[in-house]
Amino acid sequence: MSTRNIDPNIPLLTTVLLAIDAYVFYALSHGMKNLPRKNLLGLIYIIGMAFGYVGFYFLVQNFTIHPLESTYFRNFFIGFFFAFLVFKVVLVSFFLLEDTIRTSILFIRQSLKAFRKSPQKVKLYSRRKFVRQIGLTAAAIPFTSMIYGVAKGKYNFKVRNLNMTFNNLPKSFNGFKIVQISDIHSGSFDDIYAIREAIDLINDQNPDVVLFTGDLVNYDAREIKPFVEEFKRLKPKVGTYSVLGNHDYGDYKSWNTEQEKSDNNELLKEFHKEMNFNLLNNEAVILYQGNDKISIVGVENWGKPPFPQNGDLDMAVLGVEDVPFKVLMSHDPTHWNKKVIDHPTHFDLTLSGHTHGMQFGVEIPGFKWSPVKYLYPEWAGLYEKKNQFLYVNRGFGYIGFPGRVGILPEITLINLQSPLA
Template sequence: MLLTLTLILTLAAFAADWIHFRRQRRRGTPARRVLIGWALATDALPLVSALVGAVSRDNSPALMTLYMWLIWAWIVTVIPRLLYYVFHFLKLRRTGVALAALLTLFLVWGTTLGRTRIRVNRVEICSDRIPAVFDGFRFVQFSDAHVGALVRPERELTRLADTINALHPDAVFFTGDLVNIRSAELDAQTMALLQRIEGPVWSVTGNHDVGTYIHDSIRFPADVEARTVVERQRAMGWCVLEDTTVYLRRGGDSISLTGISFDPALRKRRHDRHLPADNLPEIYAGVPESSYNITLVHLPQLWELVTAAGRGDLTLSGHVHSMQFKIRPWGRGWSPARWIYDRWSGRYDEGRHTLYINDGTGYVAYPMRLGAWPEVTLFTLKRCE
């Protein structure tokens, strides 16, 4: 699928350039030759990325960084140019130049402040199932850190920890994709930065945490990588919930917290609208139905199965990132993620059940966020009679 999309993007850009330059009257000038060469070189960036990946033995962190910046360069150089072509064809050349320049500035914004400035969203959850002693209980959710893809990890993870700590939550929940490709991304420096997050942290694994994206599976077996990611989180003092439930106690009462691990068997189906989860009865075994339940699960598509099991008064997920692009003039806004997922960002309510999909703080594929800003979510539980 990725290779097909790469070929489509490359061919579409080539075709647009060919049509544009063929319509020009000036032929053979030095400036024209330079422009054509520049256009062909930038059009080919996705193809270059795919070819580098095809001949590489492994997708090391350095190689993944190269991929990311090649795709970024294609976006920043080709997309504004295509916008200009549209207006040039309509004989609105100056308008096209202005809009292409504005789009370029917006893309640069998304690569700088848009990529790194964390937004804190505040959500209040009301339910008569919340024990009275948990009225006012505050916790933070963050997700999809993808630490191996961060451009400036020390600065970005410090900002993340400072943002969370400034909220003084009673608990912190992380909903998967801590690393981008492999466990080595959680080196001593990165672990120390993440340990700056104060208070108890509970987490679950996501599809990027289980080692299945590593090309050299001989040297880096997926099961070993997945186990190492979990072990290093625990070494940081985080409680990793692997298909299990714990109880958060306050006063003489409690609420249940269930964590569902990412199943490596779902790797190729991670973007499907509907997914299987045959192990839910075992995961929730022994959890009283009367207990207010918070479920952490990376994939939001599992929400329907969680609620069908009578659990997940509040389900927290990540995974989607809103595809790092969101137009938000109203409410949830719009993202191409809507073409893939039934539920893709923010809050969804059905009866007594609530799903919240956090847009994450990291990034994959390209180091940019446009509208889908990095998110930390502060929840407050309220008992409503």
Template sequence: MGRFVLFSVGLVLVTLAIDGYVYLHWRRFAQSRPALRWTLTLYRLLLWIMPLALPGYFLLFRWWEVEPKLARALFFGSWAFYYVPKVPIALVLLVKDGMQQLVRLAMRLRSRPAPLESSTTQTNTARRMSRAEFLQKLGWSAAALPFLAVGNGVLRTRYDFTVHRVSLPVPDLPRALEGLTIGQISDLHAGSFFDDRPAHEAVDLLLALKPDLIVITGDYVNHEADELPLILPALQKLKAELGVWGCLGNHDHYAHTPDVVRRLHEQTPLRLLINAHHTFRIDGARLHLIGTDNTGFRQRFADLPRALAGLEADPNGEEFRLLLAHDPSFWDLEVRPGYPDIDLMLCGHTHGGQIGIELGPLRWGLARLVYERWAGLYVEPAPTPRGRQYLYVNRGVGTVGPPLRLGIRPEITLLTLHRA
């Protein structure tokens, strides 16, 4: 409860500061324009209501049980649409105000008596005022762009699936595993879909890649097992030569859903590895597929020693160990300190933050504030003959919280193993 209070107070103060700052600038612009003055009354009302809306919703309602789910999505979507665009607007206004202060400071340092204004000077002053008026209108018109971007993120981008093709050059990879392909999806969050079409589209894209092995790294639902029917028809289509495998995520434990999730998944080709492993023998090599329950986000259900119990190492070293674990924090918590022989860990959980930017080498998402490894491929040194371990963090298919993706698109991954 204490953490919730601190989070709520911090959220209220931050949103109120951002919104209040934008309001002060909008008031200066709107007061001199009769056609816009009515917006000030509405803005003042929202200024005090909206910061309390999200904490109040969490406090007063069992928000994971709200029906219909469309109402929940509309609430989160409206909240995101109101606040997210205000952040870049506030940053631009802050830069503008800072530059103005610097200019004023420079003029004071150069303080000279003002000359008498001639008619030419008055004309130039009028022109400058006209130019300033034009720039003000242009600036507030441009302020609509973040709202358009967020609206696009709510309505379209969150289902704009992107295929990430990743090549893994593995030292001393068994020759029998050269070119092996692994298709990964994660964080379906069935409750974030209005119907079953997005799940079908994601699965169809994955199947079109024809991976040898398909894995799903947790979070099949948001908070209720009865969300599963939205994705089950799509999951029933999954097939791969080495099968379809998965692990559980933190959301699969909410509202005591794991047993129901396990039972419903019996209706699909998906096989869950919950602190267990399965070994494939491929032309003399061994591919060990290991799956844990979730550890992370205040949960500790993973039992890696149990998952590895009975696993037979290949006497000739002709093996590859692939771990499915939902939360990337498990990598530093247990895998790297105690299990350097895990060659590759696949996970999800972060959604890449859902909001961020990925343009070539320029990569940043909101998840980066919490997770050091938040999206994509990470290569770490390891004290083993191979000398390295790999971690891949999938950006997820569904959404959690605001039904919004902005700059971080939902992901379908195809990883290909190569001998380095």
């Protein structure tokens, strides 16, 4: 099958976008009749539309042709498309509300006219200036935030420190440092220097291990190739361990043959080796400090359909059942709720990613919110059930919208503490 087949939904989506533009432009142009620079404002809107459709074209390309790498130029226009779309949707909500009220008032007046048999002509009252101003102000806030998220937010890496005490952590592992990263999505990157700085930031944490919890690429293993040398620079004291995420199986790209897809999956594993990432596919390793030991367990992706359910906890824990402390790497936090918590093997700490925090939300001290919370109960940060912990990383990279607003890219530093020390 050709990778250039166009999704049949694209023409429908294009029609919807054109309808939104026609409605917003008509509403704005009638509200700008008395403005001194109405022609200039109209031109600005038309230019914004043009930029948006260029971005839409690039976005369609990303989901049909699946380019192996991105550019700043391409990502800017895709980001502008999303930002301008949100701008228009906010305006539409204001204008639709006003139009509903205007139409209702016209209907009531028409009914009263008929009842009174009045000869007076009934007109639809014009749009109110303050509604237009409030709508434009409300729409400008997410628009500017999203443009900033494209320009700066997507590489504004934040180190989140977490000190965690476990009664069963062996004494020798007191102060053991884990750095978790997740969801690299290398095919989306457009700035290798930003990635270089992020790798330096990870190394600055002086980790004992780096744990990567899946989604190295978007669609194709070759996306990581330009960044292999950068990730090879990771220097944990013990090693780097990794698992697969749902994007790593090549399921989101149409391949000419099953063999081609299989070759891609083998190539991805080779890139893990080249970067010194020890890939754990339903298996575990034991780490020793003197006579003490802990285990790092890694499973393949397990999520709610249509996401693959390749994770096998029973297979993964073979040979490490007697290890007193276990860290599980599982890409999708759904796995924790559905399988991990009630599994016969006790996993002290599970590390996941997958949600990206939707790359959009609000995080202030004491409050965090993102639309993704309505899909995933555990979507960012630390959770506890039945004396087991889950940490969901907000993601290292990005996909779809090439930016981050409020939910910044994350490097997690977990300091293990033992009360026995």
